[in-house]
Amino acid sequence: MIIMNEKIVSKSVEDTLEIGKIIAKNAFCGEVVTLSGDLGAGKTTLTKGVGKGLGIEEEINSPTFNILKCYFHDPLPLYHIDAYRLEGVRPEQKNIGLEEIIEGNGVTLIEWPMYIEEFIPFDSLSIEIHNDENENRTLLLSSNSPKYFTTIKELKEKFGC
Numbered sequence: 001m002i003i004m005n006e007k008i009v010s011k012s013v014e015d016t017l018e019i020g021k022i023i024a025k026n027a028f029c030g031e032v033v034t035l036s037g038d039l040g041a042g043k044t045t046l047t048k049g050v051g052k053g054l055g056i057e058e059e060i061n062s063p064t065f066n067i068l069k070c071y072f073h074d075p076l077p078l079y080h081i082d083a084y085r086l087e088g089v090r091p092e093q094k095n096i097g098l099e100e101i102i103e104g105n106g107v108t109l110i111e112w113p114m115y116i117e118e119f120i121p122f123d124s125l126s127i128e129i130h131n132d133e134n135e136n137r138t139l140l141l142s143s144n145s146p147k148y149f150t151t152i153k154e155l156k157e158k159f160g161c
């Protein structure tokens with residue numbers, strides 16, 4: 001199995017939005033992107049970029065109080081999951097249909113994936129965002145699925161360091 005790992009840098013909110021747009025440009029039905037990183041790292045900002053890139057006009061906000069928000073749009077709907085509030089919740093109580101969404105017909109972005117690890121496909125695209133100084137963010141991209149290699153390569157070309 002080939003694993004592709006790349007490190008890219010965002011220097012501003014605009015960069016992070018652009019990174020999201022590149023992900024959207026290459027998006028496909030069934031895509032799953034996990035976004036980990038500290039509070040305020042830019043996970044929701046990146047998701048906003050994906051939404052814009054998919055042509056979704058509705059404002060994308062943090063779904064922290066909802067766990068899941070669906071943005072129905074053709075050809076690809078966006079599903080935005082924020083699992084922050086599922087920390088410490090017992091597995092049987094987490095059975096709220098997230099698995100069906102993740103395996104569904106859209107693009108799913110997942111903030112705080114560690115709290116729903118059991119639902120994350122092994123071949124998703126993982127993005128770990130680190131807060132550096134000021135507005136700088138380092139993003140570690142990783143996937144073992146060739147389905148994401150075009151996206152990773154394009155991001156590396158535009159935002160690689």
Ligand SMILES: Nc1ncnc2c1ncn2[C@@H]1O[C@H](COP(=O)(O)OP(=O)(O)OP(=O)(O)O)[C@@H](O)[C@H]1O
Pocket residue numbers: 010011012013015016037038039040041042043044045046062111134135136137
């Ligand atoms: N390069 C950058 N990329 C993204 N956001 C940045 C950047 N530089 C500064 N910011 C600021 O960091 C914050 C990121 O907020 P955002 O809601 O996207 O983070 P988050 O990772 O979703 O947080 P949470 O864990 O609370 O959900 C915003 O206030 C944004 O203006």
Ligand SMILES: [Mg+2]
Pocket residue numbers: 043044045062082111
């Ligand atoms: Mg967020």
